Amino acid sequence: MSNIAIIGGGVAGLTAALLLARDGNSVTVYEQANALGGRGRTRTMDGFQFNMGGHALYRNGHAARAMAELGIELTGGVPPSNHHGRIRMDGTLEVLPATPRAIMQSGGLRGMEKLSWLNILQKIMRADAESVHDVCWDAWLAEHVSSERVQAILLALTRLTSYVNHPDLSARAALMQLKMALKDNVLYLNGGWAQWVDKLAVAVRDAGGTLLCGQRISGIELIDNRPKIHLTPTNSSTYDKLLLTTPPATIHQLLPDLPDFPNMQPVRAACLNLGLRQLPIPERSFAIASDAPLYYSVHTHSARLTERSGEVVHLMKYLGADESAEGALEELETFFDQLQPNWRQHEITRQYLPTMTVMHAAPLAGLHRPSVQTALPNVFLAGDWVGHEGLLVDASVASARRAAELM
Numbered sequence: 001m002s003n004i005a006i007i008g009g010g011v012a013g014l015t016a017a018l019l020l021a022r023d024g025n026s027v028t029v030y031e032q033a034n035a036l037g038g039r040g041r042t043r044t045m046d047g048f049q050f051n052m053g054g055h056a057l058y059r060n061g062h063a064a065r066a067m068a069e070l071g072i073e074l075t076g077g078v079p080p081s082n083h084h085g086r087i088r089m090d091g092t093l094e095v096l097p098a099t100p101r102a103i104m105q106s107g108g109l110r111g112m113e114k115l116s117w118l119n120i121l122q123k124i125m126r127a128d129a130e131s132v133h134d135v136c137w138d139a140w141l142a143e144h145v146s147s148e149r150v151q152a153i154l155l156a157l158t159r160l161t162s163y164v165n166h167p168d169l170s171a172r173a174a175l176m177q178l179k180m181a182l183k184d185n186v187l188y189l190n191g192g193w194a195q196w197v198d199k200l201a202v203a204v205r206d207a208g209g210t211l212l213c214g215q216r217i218s219g220i221e222l223i224d225n226r227p228k229i230h231l232t233p234t235n236s237s238t239y240d241k242l243l244l245t246t247p248p249a250t251i252h253q254l255l256p257d258l259p260d261f262p263n264m265q266p267v268r269a270a271c272l273n274l275g276l277r278q279l280p281i282p283e284r285s286f287a288i289a290s291d292a293p294l295y296y297s298v299h300t301h302s303a304r305l306t307e308r309s310g311e312v313v314h315l316m317k318y319l320g321a322d323e324s325a326e327g328a329l330e331e332l333e334t335f336f337d338q339l340q341p342n343w344r345q346h347e348i349t350r351q352y353l354p355t356m357t358v359m360h361a362a363p364l365a366g367l368h369r370p371s372v373q374t375a376l377p378n379v380f381l382a383g384d385w386v387g388h389e390g391l392l393v394d395a396s397v398a399s400a401r402r403a404a405e406l407m
């Protein structure tokens with residue numbers, strides 16, 4: 001049995017804490033915020049439950065599978081795939097070709113493009129993602145897809161599934177996410193991701209773990225290979241092992257001796273969360289755009305996110321590398337005007353988050369994320385920028401599991 005500290009009470013920290021506590025270790029989680037959850041938090045405003053921007057759990061990703069194994073049952077609903085979905089192409093709303101009926105109806109694809117759309121979807125499902133880690137998604141598309149419109153729709157779907165708006169996105173990451181989305185879809189969670197965070201927290205405490213909020217770690221020393229963590233200059237504790245789930249930049253401040261993590265480019269999004277009395281066009285619940293990196297989804301069509309009557313709408317702009325969020329709010333509102341004219345008269349509440357970090361390391365072609373095991377003894381890492389497996393929260397959970405195994 002070891003005495004273990006975990007820094008960060010997001011999904012990665014809580015998952016590792018649960019695994020380690022159930023294995024009989026003494027585990028303490030330090031979270032700087034006053035609540036657990038990190039980017040998986042949910043905020044209630046005027047009775048509407050908002051995640052930190054639209055969040056969906058891949059039903060067959062690492063995270064969902066790990067939670068099933070751990071007995072953390074997550075409830076919610078799958079967003080519908082139907083002919084009501086829209087894709088904006090060259091300024092015009094077209095039917096998103098998501099189902100056979102929608103493909104038939106869609107003006108986004110013309111004549112033989114409908115056949116090549118079906119062919120490319122089959123090719124994606126059969127493709128070996130692992131073999132194209134070093135290939136850019138743009139290059140993969142140029143080699144396999146001749147129609148510009150088919151390419152444009154696929155790029156929009158890749159932004160949707162990976163959140164990445166970068167020309168060097170790796171074909172491995174793009175294929176991995178598209179395959180998961182096309183085969184098993186995603187789950188919007190009842191009560192938002194707070195449901196997940198709360199269930200993990202209860203399970204950690206039941207297993208004997210300690211969860212401390214409002215506790216910011218300001219420094220770390222290694223003394224005889226044992227990590228000593230400092231809350232204040234006079235308040236510190238020594239552990240056998242340490243897991244860091246904080247952002248890479250924080251890790252450098254805490255442990256300057258660790259080598260640099262090169263080529264980390266964060267993936268960011270501007271998020272507009274809205275609580276509406278009703279939708280002017282109720283059946284229109286999902287849209288993306290090929291002429292701009294935009295997303296719209298009504299999460300209350302699949303998950304319970306309010307006790308009152310009304311809808312939770314998430315809009316998002318996938319920001320490019322180094323792109324500022326200036327003008328993003330107007331762009332999101334204009335997109336929504338086009339999808340749901342007169343929505344403004346139904347608005348009850350809103351939350352605008354202009355620059356959220358979705359992932360700390362964009363999965364670019366050829367990038368190797370740092371491994372869970374660091375160069376320092378008894379110090380481990382987990383998060384969505386760590387390890388080889390998965391993207392987004394799937395990477396956080398996969399690296400947390402791996403760290404728990406190694407610890």
Ligand SMILES: Cc1cc2nc3c(=O)[nH]c(=O)nc-3n(C[C@H](O)[C@H](O)[C@H](O)COP(=O)(O)OP(=O)(O)OC[C@H]3O[C@@H](n4cnc5c(N)ncnc54)[C@H](O)[C@@H]3O)c2cc1C
Pocket residue numbers: 007008009010011012013030031032033036037038039040052053054055056057058215216217218245246247250269271356357358359382383384391392393394396
């Ligand atoms: C807008 C948006 C949309 C997203 N959509 C999806 C999605 O649809 N599907 C998906 O799979 N993923 C999605 N994600 C990504 C997902 O939210 C994250 O990958 C996941 O929540 C990360 O969990 P984590 O525990 O690794 O990190 P975090 O949640 O960031 O947790 C790290 C914790 O460390 C704490 N901390 C930092 N420094 C210190 C310190 N010095 N002392 C103590 N505590 C500290 C922080 O406060 C934080 O709570 C989205 C993210 C965003 C922002």
